[in-house]
Amino acid sequence: MAECNCCKRLSNVVCNIGSYNAEERNHYVELRRELTENRSVEEIPFGYTFIYPNQSSLLLRIAEWISYENRCCPFIRFSLYVSGEADSIRLELTGSKEVKNLLKKEFHLP
Numbered sequence: 632m633a634e635c636n637c638c639k640r641l642s643n644v645v646c647n648i649g650s651y652n653a654e655e656r657n658h659y660v661e662l663r664r665e666l667t668e669n670r671s672v673e674e675i676p677f678g679y680t681f682i683y684p685n686q687s688s689l690l691l692r693i694a695e696w697i698s699y700e701n702r703c704c705p706f707i708r709f710s711l712y713v714s715g716e717a718d719s720i721r722l723e724l725t726g727s728k729e730v731k732n733l734l735k736k737e738f739h740l741p
Contacts, residue, residue: 644729646704659703662696667738674741678708678725679734685713685720693722706730 651659671682683689690713697709707730710723724734734740 644706644727644733648703650702651699655699659696659699662692662699666693666696672738672740675723675725677727678723678731679738679740681722681724683720683722685715685717690720693720697722707734 648656666683667681673680673682683693693711697711700707701709706726708723708725710725712721712723725731726734
């Protein structure tokens, strides 16, 4: 089961996985797995951009995942780029150098 390991990785960047009850945690883990496996990703100066097909049902799942992730890891900045004219939805996860290193390890990024 994938879960946030932030508190094990960085001493000054600590997640709050305990903010979820059991049902919320299971849902968070499901969303995270769905939205971080088999995805396109680009490295950017302060983090990573996840790229998804532009589908309204997927956009709702991404927004839901952001709300959970933001609660657990408030030190990550999220920027969501979506347009009806675009082929993709772009989600930037950014922060300090430590946050970028955490994202790289946590999501197994190149």
